[in-house]
Amino acid sequence: MPAFRLPGYTGVVATPVHIVPYDPAWPAVYAAERQRILTALLPVPGARLAAIEHIGSTAVPGLAAKPTIDIMAGLADEDAILQCIQPLGAIGYEHSLVTAFAVAPWHYLARSDAGASGERGQRYHLHLAVMDGRFWREHLLFRDCLRAQPGIARQYEQLKRQLACWFGSDRIGYAAAKGEFVAAVLATAGAGSADALGLSPAGLGPDQASGTG
16 A cells, blocks of 8 residues: 655655554553653753643543554743654654644654564654643643543544544545544634644644544
């Protein structure tokens, strides 16, 4: 299957949308990776006050998801973010700066554990954001809405399974099709937009094309 590229995204997306049942091990997998990230960033002055959060569908208990652990690190400003990229590269994270969407540019990193027989193992996506910026706030808000309202989480899961069947390897289409649902949840919660999540048709980002939920 040929890979395709997203404008403004230097990574390659080449795998189909695959939704799996919730795995109770995901929080522990996240916690272990969070510690690896914190250890890698310990020598970085600008990262000492970083907040790290588990986001995306794997962060919602009971919710089926693409089996990728999405992580968001909040830092004070862009300079602090830039200081983190090299240390994260040293522990296997590949960096992309996403620039061509309807949201402010953000830094996206990805890595995979080595799996059996040379296959790719557990996948991690790491998003670096300015603490309390829109990107940070809306990702946490959407996650917290799903955690607090199981009925909405079930609707979201049903939608994702349906869209995964419809779109197959078209992750851009899959992400765009989720946008109306996400926008409605954020509007109800008072945020009023899905753009900062990269889920509106004009705001697609790699966390949706190759990552979250």
